[in-house]
Amino acid sequence: MDDRNEADTDDAAFGQSMISGGGVTLRRLQIFIVVAYCETLTRAAKQLGLAQPSLSQQISALEQALGMQLFDRRSNRMELTGEGHKALALAERVLNSMQALEDGVRAIGSGARQTIRVAGLSSVLRVLLPPALEAMPGATTGLDFDIHESAPADVLDLLYGRHVSLGLVASESIEAPPAGFQMVPIMTDPLVLAVPGHLDLAGMRDPAEDLCADDLALLHRTVQFVFGTRTGDGVREWYGRALPRSRMLAQVRSYESALALVQQGLGICVVPVLATRLGGRVAENLRLYRTGLEPRHIVAILPSQYLHNPTYSALIEALQRAAGRLSGAPLHDCPPFIGAAL
DNA sequence: CGCAACCGTCCACTCTCCTG
DNA sequence: CAGGAGAGTGGACGGTTGCG
Incomplete structure (x- = not known):
């Protein structure tokens, strides 16, 4: 069996458990993803605004429903198992698909309006975003914006938790983005x-x-x-x-x-x-x-598949143009x- | 070695939402 | 409206780690 078929089989099995398991919910997948990136339940709980025991229970319930161990409980941290890594990639695909569905349905329901969720540093949002939106075709008529002003670590947490789809941060303030995310240069900031x-x-x-x-x-x-x-x-x-x-x-x-x-x-x-x-x-x-x-290097971070989304690529280009137009x-x-x- | 801090799990309980 | 399921909380507990 080649890799493609193996991946398809994994997908099928995971999808089946999504359908038949009952215990696998989107909420649990979201919690699973956040815990996977935070690496401790305590940090994930803070990010999700929940008590930590609740996460422990949700992860256990998810493992039970999937019939696999997603994490190795190490001292003071949760480490993804091999199966956990595979499940993470699939869970991200499921949540991305749900997000796309949600956006699509919302677009139909609200007259083709799409919501762009952005998190970033206040200086970047304040200076680059307004001119970028002004110059972006359809930004004022066909799009809604949900803007989060956040510290770099929180921007990443919001991205990984799928609360936002685009992060604007200084690349110096973060580790390399994980698999599934892309980093696009916007400007250098002396x-x-x-x-x-x-x-x-x-x-x-x-x-x-x-x-x-x-x-x-x-x-x-x-x-x-x-x-x-x-x-x-x-x-x-x-x-x-x-x-x-x-x-x-x-x-x-x-x-x-x-x-x-x-x-x-x-x-x-x-x-x-x-x-x-x-x-x-x-x-x-x-x-x-x-x-x-x-200088700081301001970058946009977004899930890889959003790079091919015309709205997001237009927004990134508009941000890059806005940065280039900053009068000296x-x-x-x-x-x-x-x-x-x- | 003792202690504090941190972490994850278990348990009992509450609250909310859905269904009949 | 009552009952059940699911999700959440606080408290207790045990394990690990780092430090003096």
């Missing part, structure tokens, strides 16, 4: 040093000589975004080399909070250019300097005193 608008560092060789005491103190107060990724390590190292005498004024968990502190003249921060945009323009009272740091932010060159330190 990391810049944002300072209050009055702080002109252009051409500056020695801040201690060229700045008044207040501005020098301001330059040495940093607002640091908690990246939790290797980008964060790079930024911390950059502060240490570029501004060795700086101290951290605040740790923040959103670029908006960081920039608000900078706009208020309380400190400086390193942020992606996208985060500095408001309504298509750079937020007021900010001056942006190049840092030489490795007034980025100043890296100040000489920082360039020399680096």
Whole structure:
């Protein structure tokens, strides 16, 4: 028997259990997929908004209904068995088909309207999505959008749990997407040093000589975004080399909070250019300097089969065009005193 | 080795929805 | 409206891991 036939047989057996098992429900398949990707019931339970014992029971019930063990219960984690891996691929196909059916039925029921579910970083959603939707044919007439603003890990959880069909994240903040998902580049997003608008560092060789005491103190107060990724390590190292005498004024968990502190003249921060945009323009009272740091790479992640869906491919192209059309932010060159330190 | 933290399972119970 | 099935919760418990 060749692979194709074997896969067909697996499909048939799985499909039969879907029909005759009774204990195999779409809800359980959804839970199964989330647990498979989260690798612990506790994390999966948090993501699904359920208590953990409930998941344990659902997975056991699913295993019983399928007559196979899907997970090896290791200490502190759930590891897919060989059969579990096969079942996962099939379960994903079932849920994708259900999603397609749901979308199709909804399109019929609501006059050919399709719902696009997107999750992503707030800066990306805020800056790229509006112009992309504006430029996308049919976006305002034939489509509905369900938009989730989320942290990278949550974006992936939403994708893997089939709550959204498209994720927009920085590739640096995630592991490689698992089998069945594709990553499409959208843009590179430079990391810049944002300072209050009055702080002109252009051409500056020695801040201690060229700045008044207040501005020098301001330059040495940093607002640091908690990246939790290797980008964060790079930024911390950059502060240490570029501004060795700086101290951290605040740790923040959103670029908006960081920039608000900078706009208020309380400190400086390193942020992606996208985060500095408001309504298509750079937020007021900010001056942006190049840092030489490795830029973020914004990517779209989606289930492989959606790549061939005309609506999703049009949306991705619109996002790429929107990124290309971003009018050049007034980025100043890296100040000489920082360039020399680096 | 003892302890705390974390994890998965079991059990009893509640709540909701469906059906007759 | 009553009863049953399914899904969920909290609490208790035992196992594993990491740390001092």
